[in-house]
Amino acid sequence: MALPEDLESLIKAHGPSGREDEVRDVIAEMLKPLVDEVYIDSLGNLIGVRYGSGELKIMVEAHMDEVGIVVRYVDDDGWIWFDRVGGIHERSLLGQRMTILTDLGPVKGVVGLKGRHLLTEEEARRAVSVKEMWIDIGARSRAEAEDMGVKIGDLGTFEKRIHRLKDLVCAPSIDDRSGCLVLLEALRRLRGLDASIYAVFAVMEEVGCRGALTAAYGIDPDVAIVVDTTYGEDPATDVRETPTRIGGGPGVRVLEASWRWAPLGHTVPRRLLNLIVDAAEEGGIPYQREVVTFSATDASTLHLARAGIPTGEILVARRYSHSPVEVASLSDIEDAARLVAASVERLDAEWRPGHRRIK
Numbered sequence: 001m002a003l004p005e006d007l008e009s010l011i012k013a014h015g016p017s018g019r020e021d022e023v024r025d026v027i028a029e030m031l032k033p034l035v036d037e038v039y040i041d042s043l044g045n046l047i048g049v050r051y052g053s054g055e056l057k058i059m060v061e062a063h064m065d066e067v068g069i070v071v072r073y074v075d076d077d078g079w080i081w082f083d084r085v086g087g088i089h090e091r092s093l094l095g096q097r098m099t100i101l102t103d104l105g106p107v108k109g110v111v112g113l114k115g116r117h118l119l120t121e122e123e124a125r126r127a128v129s130v131k132e133m134w135i136d137i138g139a140r141s142r143a144e145a146e147d148m149g150v151k152i153g154d155l156g157t158f159e160k161r162i163h164r165l166k167d168l169v170c171a172p173s174i175d176d177r178s179g180c181l182v183l184l185e186a187l188r189r190l191r192g193l194d195a196s197i198y199a200v201f202a203v204m205e206e207v208g209c210r211g212a213l214t215a216a217y218g219i220d221p222d223v224a225i226v227v228d229t230t231y232g233e234d235p236a237t238d239v240r241e242t243p244t245r246i247g248g249g250p251g252v253r254v255l256e257a258s259w260r261w262a263p264l265g266h267t268v269p270r271r272l273l274n275l276i277v278d279a280a281e282e283g284g285i286p287y288q289r290e291v292v293t294f295s296a297t298d299a300s301t302l303h304l305a306r307a308g309i310p311t312g313e314i315l316v317a318r319r320y321s322h323s324p325v326e327v328a329s330l331s332d333i334e335d336a337a338r339l340v341a342a343s344v345e346r347l348d349a350e351w352r353p354g355h356r357r358i359k
């Protein structure tokens, strides 16, 4: 599995929600040799199709966007005031290196913070709001910042630094570039199917699972599998809430719900859940059943497209969600690809809607 190089290219490509052009170009090059046709739909989703001889249409999906920031204001002194795009924890921003994507090219900056010696005790104890943070790009005036290309509405991301922690990979945007790699790797493994496969690399998941919904409407698949990241263990999490372990194989989600940010949710149809579990068990692929009640994926909107689309969920565990140091296991990515391929191979004409008529 040519994993580290491909994963590195995927992670290094910028793609904050709403500006996915750079990462889309990178994925398109990887996708072309694996499918019959590649196209971009109206919202910007990248879709690769491998046509089969049969009628069944299977959609496999991962989002290609990532959390980021947006420039709200450039002040007279050249400081950049910004807000978040997607669910970044404010604490994850302090002192971080950022890249702002301008029309003149990427501009590097750092999120400034008031020095500890200058804080009152009360200030030191208090959480810092993103409204109090600025990005320092080295400009000394608004004119200098504008000369560098920075303007209101420019999007940015964490700087793309990749580390290896033993056999784990640590980088921003593992969510969901690992899922994008899983789709590509699953396509490499899948050969000679009767079904047509639509591999969708969706836009704008991090701002409300938008692209997957319209892609599914356009494709009108009979069945879908979403690949995203999930929550791996760390010393601050409760195993009763997030039982999925890094290195333990892909998460097989049964149910997800998120009421805190938006009324999103999805319950995997039992028939499809069982198919995925059987594929794992008979293929000797490790997997972990999981339920998440504080977050949602593209499955939460995708399954509502058209007259409803049975949707499964296969996930890669990662720590430190939406931070510059997300951590995941390469073996989980590989096992997720194996499980996506093994599940797709089990889908047959019985999944066409006409076969479900009650006699």
Ligand SMILES: [Zn+2]
Pocket (backbone or CB within 6 Å): 063, 175, 176, 205, 228, 229
């Ligand atoms: Zn994600």
